[in-house]
Amino acid sequence: MSDLGPVAWPPEPIKTERLVLRESEARDRAAFIELLASPEVHTYLGGPRARDDLERELPEVPERWPGSFVVDLDGAMIGQVLLRRAMHRRPTATGKTDLGYLFLPQAWGFGYATEACAAALDWLDGVLPGEPVVLTTQSANVSSMRLAAKLGFTEVERFHAWDAEQWLGLRSPVTPSA
Numbered sequence: 012m013s014d015l016g017p018v019a020w021p022p023e024p025i026k027t028e029r030l031v032l033r034e035s036e037a038r039d040r041a042a043f044i045e046l047l048a049s050p051e052v053h054t055y056l057g058g059p060r061a062r063d064d065l066e067r068e069l070p071e072v073p074e075r076w077p078g079s080f081v082v083d084l085d086g087a088m089i090g091q092v093l094l095r096r097a098m099h100r101r102p103t104a105t106g107k108t109d110l111g112y113l114f115l116p117q118a119w120g121f122g123y124a125t126e127a128c129a130a131a132l133d134w135l136d137g138v139l140p141g142e143p144v145v146l147t148t149q150s151a152n153v154s155s156m157r158l159a160a161k162l163g164f165t166e167v168e169r170f171h172a173w174d175a176e177q178w179l180g181l182r183s184p185v186t187p188s189a
């Protein structure tokens with residue numbers, strides 16, 4: 012996957028009712044290690060990475076690239092929202108922007124992921140009007156499937172990959188009214 016092409020980055024931090032979406036900073040490193048080493052977070056994502064490897068290999072400022080938002084609650088990172096140009100194994104998704112999201116388990120169940128992803132998609136609508144967005148998740152990942160539906164994604168296809176059934180959803184671009 013590559014980044015978002017011509018979009019100016021980073022934007023001003025995006026503020027929602029409860030959250031701030033901003034670029035990664037050095038102070039987020041410990042939370043990134045928690046996120047990437049968490050077996051719970053990676054139940055449907057092919058397994059976590061080893062904490063020792065992450066401690067050694069993660070850059071001082073992790074995951075700083077155009078389209079990578081740290082989700083901040085009261086000054087602390089609770090998750091990451093990722094927007095990338097999809098170089099996808101599915102032809103229906105190639106070239107479109109792909110949405111991903113990972114939140115620390117202690118932040119699940121409060122609607123933060125919905126709030127953060129909706130804000131990131133609003134931002135994208137502003138900088139790349141008409142951009143279609145795709146999302147891939149294991150169909151067994153019930154929370155993620157519910158989140159996709161709340162964000163307005165509808166099913167394009169299901170396919171088998173990484174030893175599981177995958178769901179590919181599309182959020183159609185907002186069509187300006189005539």
Ligand SMILES: CC(C)(COP(=O)(O)OP(=O)(O)OC[C@H]1O[C@@H](n2cnc3c(N)ncnc32)[C@H](O)[C@@H]1OP(=O)(O)O)[C@@H](O)C(=O)NCCC(=O)NCCS
Nearest residue numbers: 052111112113114119120121122123124125148154155158
């Ligand atoms: C997918 C994931 C982000 C979903 O997190 P989540 O917290 O369930 O998602 P939401 O932000 O939509 O929160 C919804 C829950 O908050 C509850 N909630 C509480 N207060 C709320 C509020 N003010 N507004 C909205 N929902 C609220 C909802 O009732 C819902 O609970 P339920 O699941 O028991 O019905 C999270 O499970 C995760 O990080 N998983 C690991 C990574 C992953 O699998 N990513 C997908 C691959 S891209």
